[in-house]
Each structure stands twice: as C-alpha cells, then as structure tokens.
Amino acid sequence: MANGKPRIVIVGGGFGGIKLAKLFAKENVDVTIVDRHNFHLFQPLLYQVSTSVLSTDEIAYPIRAFFRDNKNVELFMAKAQGVDQARNVLLTNHGEVPYDYLILAAGATTNFFGMKSVEQHSYGMKTIQEALTIRNHVLHEFERASKPNEVTPAERKKILTFVVVGGGPTGIEEAGAISELIEIQKKEFHNLDFNDVSVTLIEATGHVLPMMTEDLQEETVRVLKNKGVNVMLNTQVVDYDGDILKLKSGAEIPTKTVIWAAGVRAVDFIGKCGGECIRDGRIKVDENLMVTGAVNRNVFAIGDCACFMHGDMKRPLPTVAPVATQQAALAHKNIMKLIKGQTDLGNFVYKDLGAMATIGRGKAVVNKPKMTGFMAWCAWMFVHLLRLAGAHANFTVAIKWSWNLFSGTRLGRLITSIKLD
Amino acid sequence: MANGKPRIVIVGGGFGGIKLAKLFAKENVDVTIVDRHNFHLFQPLLYQVSTSVLSTDEIAYPIRAFFRDNKNVELFMAKAQGVDQARNVLLTNHGEVPYDYLILAAGATTNFFGMKSVEQHSYGMKTIQEALTIRNHVLHEFERASKPNEVTPAERKKILTFVVVGGGPTGIEEAGAISELIEIQKKEFHNLDFNDVSVTLIEATGHVLPMMTEDLQEETVRVLKNKGVNVMLNTQVVDYDGDILKLKSGAEIPTKTVIWAAGVRAVDFIGKCGGECIRDGRIKVDENLMVTGAVNRNVFAIGDCACFMHGDMKRPLPTVAPVATQQAALAHKNIMKLIKGQTDLGNFVYKDLGAMATIGRGKAVVNKPKMTGFMAWCAWMFVHLLRLAGAHANFTVAIKWSWNLFSGTRLGRLITSIKLD
Numbered sequence: 001m002a003n004g005k006p007r008i009v010i011v012g013g014g015f016g017g018i019k020l021a022k023l024f025a026k027e028n029v030d031v032t033i034v035d036r037h038n039f040h041l042f043q044p045l046l047y048q049v050s051t052s053v054l055s056t057d058e059i060a061y062p063i064r065a066f067f068r069d070n071k072n073v074e075l076f077m078a079k080a081q082g083v084d085q086a087r088n089v090l091l092t093n094h095g096e097v098p099y100d101y102l103i104l105a106a107g108a109t110t111n112f113f114g115m116k117s118v119e120q121h122s123y124g125m126k127t128i129q130e131a132l133t134i135r136n137h138v139l140h141e142f143e144r145a146s147k148p149n150e151v152t153p154a155e156r157k158k159i160l161t162f163v164v165v166g167g168g169p170t171g172i173e174e175a176g177a178i179s180e181l182i183e184i185q186k187k188e189f190h191n192l193d194f195n196d197v198s199v200t201l202i203e204a205t206g207h208v209l210p211m212m213t214e215d216l217q218e219e220t221v222r223v224l225k226n227k228g229v230n231v232m233l234n235t236q237v238v239d240y241d242g243d244i245l246k247l248k249s250g251a252e253i254p255t256k257t258v259i260w261a262a263g264v265r266a267v268d269f270i271g272k273c274g275g276e277c278i279r280d281g282r283i284k285v286d287e288n289l290m291v292t293g294a295v296n297r298n299v300f301a302i303g304d305c306a307c308f309m310h311g312d313m314k315r316p317l318p319t320v321a322p323v324a325t326q327q328a329a330l331a332h333k334n335i336m337k338l339i340k341g342q343t344d345l346g347n348f349v350y351k352d353l354g355a356m357a358t359i360g361r362g363k364a365v366v367n368k369p370k371m372t373g374f375m376a377w378c379a380w381m382f383v384h385l386l387r388l389a390g391a392h393a394n395f396t397v398a399i400k401w402s403w404n405l406f407s408g409t410r411l412g413r414l415i416t417s418i419k420l421d
Numbered sequence: 422m423a424n425g426k427p428r429i430v431i432v433g434g435g436f437g438g439i440k441l442a443k444l445f446a447k448e449n450v451d452v453t454i455v456d457r458h459n460f461h462l463f464q465p466l467l468y469q470v471s472t473s474v475l476s477t478d479e480i481a482y483p484i485r486a487f488f489r490d491n492k493n494v495e496l497f498m499a500k501a502q503g504v505d506q507a508r509n510v511l512l513t514n515h516g517e518v519p520y521d522y523l524i525l526a527a528g529a530t531t532n533f534f535g536m537k538s539v540e541q542h543s544y545g546m547k548t549i550q551e552a553l554t555i556r557n558h559v560l561h562e563f564e565r566a567s568k569p570n571e572v573t574p575a576e577r578k579k580i581l582t583f584v585v586v587g588g589g590p591t592g593i594e595e596a597g598a599i600s601e602l603i604e605i606q607k608k609e610f611h612n613l614d615f616n617d618v619s620v621t622l623i624e625a626t627g628h629v630l631p632m633m634t635e636d637l638q639e640e641t642v643r644v645l646k647n648k649g650v651n652v653m654l655n656t657q658v659v660d661y662d663g664d665i666l667k668l669k670s671g672a673e674i675p676t677k678t679v680i681w682a683a684g685v686r687a688v689d690f691i692g693k694c695g696g697e698c699i700r701d702g703r704i705k706v707d708e709n710l711m712v713t714g715a716v717n718r719n720v721f722a723i724g725d726c727a728c729f730m731h732g733d734m735k736r737p738l739p740t741v742a743p744v745a746t747q748q749a750a751l752a753h754k755n756i757m758k759l760i761k762g763q764t765d766l767g768n769f770v771y772k773d774l775g776a777m778a779t780i781g782r783g784k785a786v787v788n789k790p791k792m793t794g795f796m797a798w799c800a801w802m803f804v805h806l807l808r809l810a811g812a813h814a815n816f817t818v819a820i821k822w823s824w825n826l827f828s829g830t831r832l833g834r835l836i837t838s839i840k841l842d
Contacts, residue, residue, distance in 0.1 A: 038564055039835045055476040057833040064609035065834070071611045077564040077836075094568055128837055143459055143498040147515055188485035190492045396817040412478040413486070415459045415498075416549055 005030045005072070006339050009090055009099035011080045011269075013040045013063045016303035016324030017105035023332040025070035029339070034076045034090060034097060038063055041128060042388055044321070047170060050131040050259075051177035052139070052412035058397050059388070060128060080106060082272035085295040091272075101298045101335045104283065104291070105328070106270060108304035108319050111263035111280060121242035122258035125170065132416065134259060138162065138178070139415045141256060142185055146192050153196075154254075160197040161255040163245055165237055166262035167203030168210070169357040172220060174259055175201040176360035179227040184410055200230040200253065202237060204262070209365070211318065211355045216365045219372050223359045237262075264319055266305040273299070282307035282316060288345040289331050300335065302327035310350055321387075322353045356380045426451045426493070427760050430511055430520035432501045432690075434461045434484045437724035437745030438526035444753040446491035450760070455497045455511060455518060459484055462549060463809055465742070468591060471552040471680075472598035473560070473833035479818050480809070481549060501527060503693035506716040512693075522719045522756045525704065525712070526749070527691060529725035529740050532684035532701060542663035543679035546591065553837070555680060559583065559599070560836045562677060563606055567613050574617075575675075581618040582676040584666060586658055587683035588624030589631070590778040593641060595680055596622040597781035600648040605831055621651040621674065623658060625683070630786070632739065632776045637786045640793050644780045658683075685740055687726040694720070703728035703737060709766040710752050721756065723748035731771055742808075743774045777801045 006029045010017045013035040024031045039060040048054040067073035078092035083102065090097040110124035123134050141159045144150055151159065164175040179199045186194050201208075201224060207217045208224075208231075221231050236248040237258075245253040266281035275283040275291040284292040284307045291299045303324030310317045317323045327348060334345045354368025356379065364376035371379060385398055427450045431438045434456040445452045460481040469475040488494035499513035504523065511518040531545035544555050562580045565571055572580065585596040600620045607615050622629075622645060628638045629645075629652075642652050657669040658679075666674040687702035696704040696712040705713040705728045712720045724745030731738045738744045748769060755766045775789025777800065785797035792800060806819055 037836065038560065055478040056837060057476040057835055060835050060837075062609075062834045068608050074567075074612060075564075076568065078568075095570060128835075132837075139459065143496075146495075147497065147499075149516060187489050188483075191495060396820060399817060399820075413459070413483045414478055414481050414549075416477060416481075416553075 006100040007032065007098065008101050008103070008335065009034060009097055010103045010105055011035075011090065012105035012107050012303075012305075013037070013075075014043070014105060014107045014303065014324065015321040016328045017103075018063070018066060019325045019328035020103055020105065020302070020332055021073055022066065023328065024335075025067060025073050027336060029072065031070075031073040032076050032097060032099075033063060033073065034078055034080055034092060035063060036077070036079050037128075038075065038077050040066070043126070044169075045384065045388075046125055046128070046131045047174045047177055049128065049412075050125055050134040050138075050174065051181050052135055052410040052414075053177065054397060054400060055412055056128050056132070058400070080269045082269065083274055083299065085274040085299060088296060088298070099298070101338070102300070103331055103335075104270065104273060104299070104301040104305055105303050105324065106267050106305045108264035109267050110260055111265035112260065113263060115237070115239070118237060118240045118258070118260065121240050122165070122260040124260055125174065126264075135412070136415050138181070138257060139413055142189060142192070143415070145196070146189050148191075157196045158243070158254040159256045161200070161253065162198070162257045162259070163200045163202060163253060163255050164259045164261060165202045166260065167201065167205070167208035167233070168261065169355070171201060171203070171259075171261035172208055172224070172357050172359060174261060175199055175229050176224060176227060176358065176363075179224075179229050180360050181410065181413075182228075184413075198230060199228065200232060202232045202235045202247075204234070204236045206234050208233070209355070209357060212357075212365060212367050213370070216367060216370065216372065220357070220359055220365055223363055227360060264304065270301075270305045273301075275299070275301070278307050278316070280316075281305075287347040288334050289327055289348055290334070290345075298338070300331045302331050308348060308350075317350055320355070323350060326351060356383065427521040428453070428519060429522050429524070429756070430455060430518055431524045431526055432456075432511065433526035433528050433724070433726075434458070434496070435464070435526060435528045435724060435745065436742040437749045438524075439484070439487060440746045440749035441524055441526065441723070441753055442488065442494055444749065445756075446488060446494050448757065450493065452491075452494040453497050453518060453520075454484060454494070455499055455501055455513060456484060457498070457500050458549075459496065459498050461487070464547070465590075466805065466809075467546055467549070467552045468595045468598055470549065470833075471546060471555040471559075471595065472602050473556055473831040473835075474598065475818060475821060476833055477549050477553070479821075501690045503690065504695055504720065506695040506720060509717060509719070520719070522759070523721070524752055524756075525691065525694060525720070525722040525726055526724050526745065527688050527726045529685035530688050531681060532686035533681065534684060536658070536660070539658060539661045539679070539681065542661050543586070543681040545681055546595065547685070556833070557836050559602070559678060560834055563610060563613070564836070566617070567610050569612075578617045579664070579675040580677045582621070582674065583619070583678045583680070584621045584623060584674060584676050585680045585682060586623045587681065588622065588626070588629035588654070589682065590776070592622060592624070592680075592682035593629055593645070593778050593780060595682060596620055596650050597645060597648060597779065597784075600645075600650050601781050602831065602834075603649075605834075619651060620649065621653060623653045623656045623668075625655070625657045627655050629654070630776075630778060633778075633786060633788050634791070637788060637791065637793065641778070641780055641786055644784055648781060685725065691722075691726045694722075696720070696722070699728050699737070701737075702726075708768040709755050710748055710769055711755070711766075719759070721752045723752050729769060729771075738771055741776070744771060747772060777804065 008029050008031045011034045042059040045059045063075050078094040082091040112119035145156050239246040270283050283301050285301050289300050304319040307316045356366040358364040364380040366376045429450050429452045431454050463480040466480045484496050499515040503512040533540035566577050660667040704722045706722050710721050725740040728737045777787040779785040785801040787797045
C-alpha cells in the first residue's frame with residue numbers, strides 16, 4: 001500500500017482478468033494487469049482467424065483501451081514467472097511486481113498429454129500467432145499443391161489432408177470451418193483435383209461435444225459428415241513425426257497438417273505460485289476462490305487456471321469464459337471484504353449458462369435452450385457479437401459474417417509469413 | 422502455345438499486374454500471374470496498417486479471388502529470379518515458367534541509396550510484414566517506456582523518439598499518422614510523461630511532396646507542425662547504427678525508430694531480365710512499353726519497375742498506381758495486336774490524374790483540383806475506398822475511418838509478434 005491504496009495485481013487479461021479489473025477500477029485501489037500481450041483475446045473465435053474468416057484485430061482488443069477512463073488501472077506487459085508469497089511479490093521477466101492482493105487469471109495452454117512428437121509437429125490453437133500460423137500453412141499447402149511439377153501425386157494427397165484432433169467445441173468448429181474453406185478454394189483453384197483434399201476429425205472418446213446431450217452430439221456428427229468431414233470417434237493418436245500420424249489401432253494417416261485441439265492445461269507459471277496443482281496444472285482453490293494454503297490469505301485464482309471442485313462428483317469446472325467471469329465477480333467481492341477487514345467471504349456457486357458450438361456457416365448446436373441449425377447459429381452469432389470487445393468490432397464482424405453467409409467467400413485468405421525459399 | 426492458346430505470363434500482382442490480368446482474362450489466352458504473395462496489396466494504405474488504423478486483410482486481397490470466374494487465369498506463387506529471353510522462359514525459385522508474352526510488373530522496393538547501416542537498422546515500409554513490424558515495434562516501445570524501472574530517463578526519451586525519413590506522400594502520411602497515434606496513447610498510458618515523446622520528419626530537399634505546388638507543400642508542413650511533428654527540411658541522413666541517427670550537418674538524433682520512406686528502386690529481379698536498367702534499377706522500355714532490345718519482341722514492362730522516358734525533359738514517370746494501370750491498358754492492346762499479327766503498336770501517353778496525400782484524420786492535400794483540409798480528406802477517402810479491392814473491405818474500412826474520425830481511437834494497436842524478453 002505504497003500510497004495508501006491497496007495494490008491489486010491481476011495476472012492475465014482474459015475474460016476473467018478483464019472482468020475483475022473492470023470491477024476493481026471503480027474501487028479505491030490501484031490495479032495492475034500483468035499480461036504477455038497488450039491485448040485481450042476473444043479466444044472462442046480464434047478458429048475463425050485460423051480459417052481466414054476474421055482478422056486479428058477483430059478478436060483482439062487493446063487491454064489499455066478498456067481502462068482509458070480508469071487512471072487507477074495500468075497494464076504491465078510481461079511474462080509472469082512465479083510468486084513469492086512470503087514477500088507478496090509477483091516475479092516476471094521484467095522484474096518484481098509487489099501486491100497486496102494477487103489474482104491468478106492466467107488461463108490455459110494446449111495439452112499434448114506428454115506426447116513430445118505431437119507437440120513438436122502439430123499446430124496448437126491458443127494464441128493469435130498460432131492461429132495465423134495455421135492460416136498461413138493451410139493456404140500455402142494449396143498453393144504448393146497447385147503447382148504442376150512441385151510435388152508427386154502421393155505428396156499432393158498428403159499436403160491436402162487436414163487433420164483436426166479433439167471433438168470439443170474448438171475441434172468441431174475448426175473442422176467445420178476448414179471444410180467450408182475448401183469449398184471456397186474449389187472455386188478458385190481451377191487446375192487442382194479436389195478429390196485429393198480431405199478433412200478428418202479425430203476424437204478419442206465415443207462422442208463429440210461432451211457437454212451436450214446425446215442427440216445434439218449425433219446431430220453435430222451428422223452435419224460434419226454432410227460437410228465432407230471424415231469423423232473418427234474412439235480413435236487415439238499415439239505419434240506424429242510431421243509426415244505420418246500414427247493411431248493406437250496401428251493405422252497411419254499421411255499428413256502435413258495436424259491441428260491439436262484435444263485438451264488444455266494450465267500455463268507453466270501456475271506451478272510456480274506456491275499452491276497445490278492437479279494433474280492438468282490447475283491450481284487448487286477453496287470455496288472462496290483463495291489458493292489453497294495461501295500464506296498471507298491474499299492470493300486467489302479464477303478461470304481456466306483454477307481448480308474449483310464442483311458438484312456432487314467434485315469435478316473441476318469446464319474451462320469456459322462464463323466460469324471465469326462468474327469467479328471474477330466473487331473474487332472481487334471477497335477481496336473487497338478482506339480490504340474492509342470483513343471475514344465472511346462468499347462461496348462460489350457455478351451457474352451453468354449452457355454451451356454452444358458452430359459447425360460452420362449457418363449451422364450450430366446450443367444446449368440451453370436446445371436448438372440446432374440456423375436458429376442455433378443466429379443465437380450463437382448474437383451471443384458472440386454481444387460479448388466481443390469494442391462496438392467497432394461488432395460492426396465489422398457482423399458484416400463479415402453476413403458477407404460470408406451470403407457470398408460464401410473469405411477475404412482473409414492471405415499468406416503473410418511463409419518463408420519463400 | 423501448348424494448347425494453341427498464347428501463354429501470357431505477368432510478373433507481379435500489383436495495380437498494373439492485376440489490371441493486365443483482368444484485361445487478358447477476357448481474351449482467348451492463358452494467363453499466369455507470378456507473385457511471391459498470394460494477395461494483391463493496396464500499398465497506398467500500408468501506412469495505416471503500420472499505425473494501427475487498418476488490419477492487413479483490409480488492404481490485401483487474395484489474387485485468385487479476382488479471377489474466380491476466369492478459368493484461363495492462374496496464380497503461380499513463386500519468387501521470380503530472372504528471364505531467359507532466348508528460350509522464352511521466366512526463371513523462378515519453383516522452376517521455369519514458359520511464356521509467349523511476358524510482362525514485367527514486379528514493382529519497387531525500398532531504396533537505401535547504398536547506405537548499408539541505414540538499411541540494416543531502419544524500417545522499410547513496402548510489405549505487409551514490414552508494416553506489421555513497425556506497428557509491433559512502435560507499440561512495444563510505449564510498453565517498455567511505461568515500466569517504472571525498465572529504462573533510464575535518457576533511454577526512455579530515445580525509445581520514444583520516432584523518426585520518419587522522406588517527405589513524399591508515404592513519409593508525410595506516416596509522420597501524421599504516428600503523431601495521431603501518440604494522441605491516442607496519451608489517453609491510455611496514465612503514468613507516462615509524454616514530454617518524452619516526439620515525431621520527426623526528415624527530408625533531404627527543401628520541400629515536401631515534390632509533385633505538389635508550393636502552396637500545398639507549405640500547407641502540408643504547417644499542418645504537420647500543428648500536429649507536433651518536428652519537420653526538418655534540407656536535412657540529409659548519413660548513418661544510423663540502431664541507436665544514433667547521424668545527419669550530414671553533424672547533428673545526431675538518439676532514436677530506436679527510423680522509418681525509411683525516402684525512395685524506391687526496382688526489385689533486384691528486374692536486373693536479371695536481359696534488359697537495360699537505369700540507376701534505380703528500372704528497366705528501359707520503348708514507346709510501345711516493350712523492353713528495349715527484347716530478343717523476341719515479346720517482353721514488356723509496366724509500372725514502378727519500368728523506365729518510360731516522359732515529356733520534354735525525358736524523365737522517368739512517377740512510381741504511382743495510375744501510371745501502372747494506364748500502361749497495363751496499352752500493354753494489353755499491343756500484345757493482342759502482336760498475337761493477331763498486326764505491327765502498328767500504340768505509343769504510351771501518360772495522363773496525369775493528379776496527386777493526393779492525407780496528413781492525418783480529416784486533413785489532406787489534393788492537387789487536381791486543388792483542395793486542402795477536410796474537403797480534400799473526403800476526396801482522398803472517396804478515391805481510396807473506390808479503388809480498394811472487394812466491396813467487403815470498402816464497408817469495413819469506411820466504418821473504421823468514420824470510427825477513427827469521430828471517436829479518435831485505433832483498435833488495431835496490437836503487439837502480435839515481439840519477442841518477450
């Protein structure tokens with residue numbers, strides 16, 4: 001409390017971190033957001049950047065722009081590296097940041113479940129840079145394939161085989177969006193044989209979209225298959241060397257493109273915060289969202305990086321935005337109580353708002369209330385537009401989606417950073 | 422003429438190359454566009470990407486999307502490396518491309534006038550990648566400067582000193598746009614002393630915008646100065662080591678940001694096409710736009726890479742889009758005549774449509790008809806929107822510009838690829 005005001009430090013400018021900072025902005029406290037990036041990323045639409053629908057600045061919003069009128073909120077652009085709870089300081093690659101109250105809202109990263117070969121050769125999709133890398137790579141494979149003497153027929157088939165691993169919302173949406181991208185490419189690659197092009201979705205369990213009911217899961221698979229996606233359920237990946245994707249069954253898929261959307265884990269930093277972590281790296285919090293065993297009772301965790309045991313089954317909550325924002329609201333309340341010297345902290349109760357996923361242009365599934373097809377897609381579009389940061393993005397994204405729906409084209413098909421050797 | 426149709430090969434998908442391909446698309450010929458990128462770039466607006474106004478996909482348009490309905494037009498994404506005129510083949514990094522008629526429309530690159538130190542440490546602005554690099558760098562310097570213990574006061578001043586070299590349209594527009602970006606940053610960096618921030622425009626001659634009349638030149642300098650840009654005329658750069666910019670006068674400017682917009686030259690490839698090149702690398706063409714001394718009378722050059730001697734003074738034409746598109750029209754006509762066995766080729770006559778440059782939000786100068794201020798800016802906006810490829814981009818760019826004008830913010834302020842440490 002350098003100037004008398006409590007110093008609130010928030011690690012991460014995602015859904016939870018921004019919500020929290022907005023709540024604290026109105027209090028008599030100083031807020032520092034620590035993030036590797038200077039922008040908030042609307043991760044649920046990252047797949048649309050990777051498939052040439054949206055551009056980066058439509059799903060990313062400068063963190064400082066949220067707090068233009070809040071002089072008590074600052075961004076400290078740095079990589080968080082650990083917490084020294086005894087000294088109340090956050091450690092970063094740009095030095096120490098002292099705090100009175102710390103909230104870990106650092107989010108999640110791709111989980112390759114220890115498969116080093118897969119991690120090395122497949123494409124994750126958690127950052128802008130990763131989404132752009134996928135976009136550039138996929139588009140470039142089409143250009144390579146279109147050159148008459150560039151590749152052998154076998155190689156051509158391999159570079160036009162696109163595999164998405166993981167049957168959650170991200171994997172479903174990515175596979176659907178790639179199959180539609182192919183339809184657009186078909187119109188413009190006049191000399192390419194599109195029999196060589198394929199999209200495969202691989203899921204380890206027996207169903208896609210685990211949070212949905214069985215009929216919605218089946219509807220999703222049906223729609224994907226109609227789009228030409230080769231859906232492989234009960235299929236496990238064991239190895240990928242950049243050329244051959246090996247399955248547990250012994251089958252092999254020659255491909256240059258494996259997009260890994262099969263799981264998430266907390267970022268490594270979370271393991272260095274002095275708390276207790278579960279297998280996927282999430283840090284355990286108590287019912288007040290305080291990190292279990294916090295030395296000075298002033299370290300909280302919310303969102304994808306926090307492990308809050310939920311329900312009768314005592315399972316961790318899903319890694320979705322509504323969990324993070326609901327937890328942000330409680331963390332703010334509890335910290336304000338501590339600041340005021342009150343001890344009756346509130347307990348977290350999760351309110352499930354339902355789940356939704358698009359399966360491409362004009363089609364989606366929603367489980368609360370249960371909807372499919374075009375109506376579900378409209379609901380999906382409405383909810384996502386509402387939550388996008390910045391009215392400007394709402395405008396341009398709405399225009400692009402409508403354009404996309406009616407004209408069936410994607411103007412983001414730009415290869416911006418492939419090495420041209 | 423493999424299938425009986427003449428093979429037209431166009432090197433470059435810029436203004437000239439695309440215009441040419443559109444004209445040839447309607448003829449009974451096969452057209453191949455060879456470009457390093459898969460997109461057409463609207464270069465006049467590149468400065469708006471570098472200053473966080475527009476996003477890449479608003480000024481870049483997939484080349485294939487122009488020719489969706491023209492099955493006789495193909496893109497061959499490759500780097501042109503030379504021409505073997507005797508064998509009628511274009512050499513590329515992906516093999517040879519045979520032609521019956523070849524048009525060089527390869528454009529220009531930054532001219533550092535042989536100053537290696539400047540080339541190594543300053544920022545060019547001719548490609549998407551370069552514009553994004555400037556954007557990321559400039560925004561990142563603000564983040565660095567905002568960290569309390571990151572830099573010394575002298576270092577802080579240095580990293581907040583932004584220098585643009587070159588008083589042509591690009592330099593003017595860039596300097597104006599940076600000074601406006603600073604105004605926006607001012608609102609959001611609550612702890613930064615903006616007395617440390619400055620923008621300097623350096624021009625070697627005694628006036629900016631050489632194509633404009635003296636009163637418009639003076640008006641431009643006046644507007645820039647009002648915006649806080651430090652305009653240095655009659656000032657020559659002699660060296661830049663990445664920290665200190667040295668001027669011919671002996672003066673030194675400590676800065677980490679030198680944006681070089683002081684000149685262009687033809688790309689290196691043009692020197693390997695078997696023609697005669699002038700000092701800035703442009704290849705000489707005759708009055709029919711045929712490369713001087715073309716072995717088989719089937720190699721033409723247009724636009725920024727062509728040297729067409731113009732007027733009584735016999736000077737090369739300016740490197741602007743209207744020259745390229747006007748030359749494209751004549752090159753198309755002349756080649757069609759040759760295909761039909763006619764010999765009465767047309768001579769090129771340049772029609773000067775005037776010039777325009779913005780000096781920031783709501784201000785511009787136009788020389789035909791002479792206009793300044795808001796009216797000129799509206800004209801500038803109208804002309805640029807009309808010429809942008811893709812009705813979709815017209816929409817979103819119009820929205821962004823209006824947003825920009827009224828709200829005075831820029832949502833493209835994203836640091837997407839700075840190394841963090």
